[in-house]
Amino acid sequence: MTKTRSPIRSNVGLKAVMAVTGILLVLFLIAHMLGNLKVFTGETSFDHYAHWLRDIGKPLLPGVWFLWILRTVLVVAVVAHIWAATVLALRARAARPVKYAHRKKVRGSYAARTMRWGGVIILLFVIYHLLDLTTGTLNPVGDPGNPYGNVVADFAPERWYVTLFYTLAIVTLGFHLRHGAFSAFRSLGQQTPRGERRARTAALIFAVALCAGYLVVPFAVLTGLVS
């Protein structure tokens, strides 16, 4: 038998790509969440943190280099993640050309069923989020020198729809990770029933914690705790 395709393009290899890139994104999300929570330490401290991000590695790397390296890694991860997701989704569709006349709803978890559309929602949110708080294009203040002010303006009570969209996106992300975090372990070779129970529990706790960590910021602004 001859080699038919590169291992990365096999159904197993593509899932490994999704798992590795997914984990990279998760690591970023954890750091990003911890950074956000600095908003509770006050305006100067938060702004100081935001500016510090641009200076990491300063003596070794000039200016915002570190930030650009990080951004490149993240973009590559997102593109690879979506590429693998798309190839697998197309293959899954081709694998069942004739649908069942009588089909029960898939019994697996809601999270597992909504991975693909959930991913699309997350992507749309990330684009909006970058235009809002990174470039400032869609932000009512949009002052790069005043990140704290941008955040507070974003989640002001009269802009409740922004908070609503943000909340929906974070909950979607929570579901994505409730299945995704377990699934990534499995894709990378988690193989015992006991480990599976542990991985599922860990994924659930992690997803809830991450959602909570991201949601306290807008709700603190909404309720005036941060202003």
Next chain:
Amino acid sequence: MNLTLRIWRQKGPEDKGRMVTYPVDDVSPDMSFLEMLDVLNERLILDGEDPVAFDHDCREGICGMCGLMINGDAHGPQRGTTACQLHMRQFKDGDTIDIEPWRASAFPVIKDLVVNRGAFDKIIAAGGYVTAPTGSAPEAHSTPVAKANADAAFESAACIGCGACVAACPNGSGMLFTAAKLTQLSLLPQGQPERYTRVIGMVDAHDEAGFGGCTNAGECTVVCPKGIPLNTIGRLNRDYLTATTKGAGNTPGS
């Protein structure tokens, strides 16, 4: 009891096919599902009509030939049970029952409810065997096998190749079958020589047949009549990643 069946009828591979409704009266709750279809077929034959084609052989849940999508459930509503072992007492008088063939591009319909599962044979041919001369059964303790491995290998060896996992999978993936046929060998000493070439060969054959990829949704293990656990697929993933990163070559059986 009296039932209404809606059955997929398709004259041959090229026919478009459609659901056809048949009333069946006086069904005993003690009949098996296939016996109920036999009753329908006898009547169809007497009426000069074409009987419904469906696959079956042992009718005792061990050969893996039977396979019907019953009301959207692979092998019907009872867990851990093949269609042939399903009894009509699982249904109520007056029920309407939809019966369809397995749906997968890798399992083309031959006629009515019969599909061609030759794709599974190709996966087996690509590595689902050992070359170690095993001879007659050796002394049980001459080759020690850890209990956990022996148990897991035995669990996998229970797979009867029915294809329900593919039929139920939202991605049309054959990973549970492939993983079962892989681990029944890879966990035992006899399976070690080809351990890594086997996994590459079988995954390649799986993908080439047009099955989809696994998303760990877990539908397969719910319908599997032999209860092959989902973590079996993790064993396949691990062996595959080890084999491909090691560059273990791609000649199954060498």
